[in-house]
Amino acid sequence: MSTIDPFLYLYTILTLMAVILVAVLITNVNTFLYTKRLFEKLEKMEKTAIPNIPEERAKAPVAPVKEDRFFKLKEKNPEDIYLHGTIEENLPVLSDTYSLSSFTMATSDGLVISSTKTHPEEDAAKYSHLYNMNRQPDDPKTRLTGVSFRGGTVIGIMKSDTELPEGVLELIKRDISFILRKNL
Incomplete structure (x- = not known):
């Protein structure tokens, strides 16, 4: 019967750590x-970018948005919409609910929390900046949009085929808060 040398055992554990x-x-x-x-x-892209002229944007035609559908969601409780157990399962529901082409949650320093996109890292870094x-x-x-959560800010990056009305952004912010509280 052999005995284990305690110093060798301690050395092995410390090496592994x-x-x-x-x-x-x-x-x-x-x-x-x-x-x-x-x-x-x-930063290089910002220095070479053409400045945005707000007057030109105001003249551009805006695609009609079906606001009726969104404002019906104001009356709904998020508990009735987001039934899944994880953020990854609830993000596609949020995306479908608001007709978004993609939705990404990121930290304020640009790290991805979760996304409906396959490779959201560049969007997370760019838009958190x-x-x-x-x-x-x-x-x-x-x-x-930003949601305060546990001493930090979680940034929601929403992409849509049409321009989102301001009221919808508040509903999405409400839903992000609910999903975070439910899952973290």
Whole structure:
């Protein structure tokens, strides 16, 4: 019968913990560098972008929006709409409810929480940067909203085939808050 040397056992555990910590550190550094490159790319794009002229947007025809459907949702309780157990299952429901082509939840520093898109990382970084600058995208079919949650801000990035009316943004904000409280 052999005995286990306690110093060898302790050394093995400490080595394993060190390897795990190094792996976590490398992952965090890679994420930071990726986000930094995206923000640098956005800054270059902003410097070369043509400034938005609000008068031209006001003259452009706006597609009609079926507001009746949205305002019926004001009377509905979010508990009756979002029946699923996870954020990933509830986002497609939110997207369908408001006729969105895509919806992404991100942190204020640009990390994706969840999305109906396959690759939302660039949108999350780009639009969280705009949101932090208190700006909306130039495209009227893309809207941003923020929801305070556990000491931070969760940013909702909504893309639609038509321009969303202001009242709908408040309903979506209400629903995002409900989904976050229910699932986190």
